[in-house]
Amino acid sequence: MSIKENLAKVREQIPSHVKLVAVSKTKPVEDLMEAFDAGQRAFGENKAQEMINKQPQLPEEMQWHFIGHLQRNKVKYIAPFVSLIEAVDSLRLMKEINKEALKNDRVIDCLLQFHIASEQSKFGLDLEEASAILEDPEYKTLNNIRITGVMGMATFTEDEAILRREFSTLREIHNKLRHKYFSNTTTFKEISMGMSGDFKIAIEEGSTMVRIGTAIFGERNYPV
Ligand SMILES: *Cc1c(COP(=O)(O)O)cnc(C)c1O
Numbered sequence: 001m002s003i004k005e006n007l008a009k010v011r012e013q014i015p016s017h018v019k020l021v022a023v024s025k026t027k028p029v030e031d032l033m034e035a036f037d038a039g040q041r042a043f044g045e046n047k048a049q050e051m052i053n054k055q056p057q058l059p060e061e062m063q064w065h066f067i068g069h070l071q072r073n074k075v076k077y078i079a080p081f082v083s084l085i086e087a088v089d090s091l092r093l094m095k096e097i098n099k100e101a102l103k104n105d106r107v108i109d110c111l112l113q114f115h116i117a118s119e120q121s122k123f124g125l126d127l128e129e130a131s132a133i134l135e136d137p138e139y140k141t142l143n144n145i146r147i148t149g150v151m152g153m154a155t156f157t158e159d160e161a162i163l164r165r166e167f168s169t170l171r172e173i174h175n176k177l178r179h180k181y182f183s184n185t186t187t188f189k190e191i192s193m194g195m196s197g198d199f200k201i202a203i204e205e206g207s208t209m210v211r212i213g214t215a216i217f218g219e220r221n222y223p224v
Contacts, residue, residue: 003031004038006216014210018203021065023195023213025050026220029057035216036062044086044211048074055081061084067151067211069123072096080104086151086192086211087113089125091133094145109145111151111192114173116166116202120154127173133183147182149190149208154198163198167205174206 001009009020014020023044026031032043036059045051046068055064063083070085072093078085079100081194088094088110099110112133115124125133133139134147150173154166174191182188194202194210202210214220 003034003217007038008039010212010215013200015203018207019190019209021192021209021211022216023067023068023211024054024217025068025213027052027217031217032058032062040216042083044218046076047120051055051082052077052183056133064188075100076103077126079106079108082108084148085110087123088147089123091136091139094139094142098142098144106144106204107146109146109148111145111149111190112177114150114152114170116152116154116170118162118166122149124152127176130173130177131180134177146187148176148187151190151192151209153195154193156197158197160201163201164205166201167193167198167207171206 011020019042021042021044022035022040032054041061042063042065044065044067048070051064051066055068064081065084065086066078066082067086070093075096081211085097085108097108097110112130115121115126122127150170152170154163157163170193171191178188186205191206191211192211193207196212196215199212200211
């Protein structure tokens, strides 16, 4: 099946209120262009170097989502054009993004990444850590970033009960933060969860944004 056909098949399974991010990491620009020609606009990359290599070769209208762990020394390279940084998990990183956003005279949208899977990972916040950041006086001075929601990755499993539990945990976290810290805005609305293997369950559990790679572009040649 072609990328175009894969995309159509994925889109059939996604309601219109859920945003589709086509995860194009490791894939050549020709593949992204094929998806673009089929109407896809948001693309997800998890390496800064790869994103900055691809971006100038592709149409301006492409929206670039950074979905991986972002090192602070790489922020400056993506700050001019990135449309959403999905995996923010520290105040230090937020400060760096804010600084580079300011230099580029823009506001950069970010999601807070939460650790919801049972697998060990260095990345992602829990509710307490997120609250500490959002209550930090320094956070309140960051006028060039805007937190528009949360992001998380479930355990790599086919066990539906585990997936549902983890996705609903992220939805509850979003809800709590929204009430406590974002009640005077309408922009804290995204719950980015769901990948090729689990997006249907994620959508049932309240996802507003799915990040899908393999089901659109096929298997990646090397795991990342
Ligand atoms: C690779 C990746 C995806 C997409 O995974 P697929 O299983 O290929 O759909 C989604 N989110 C993140 C953070 C990723 O790194």
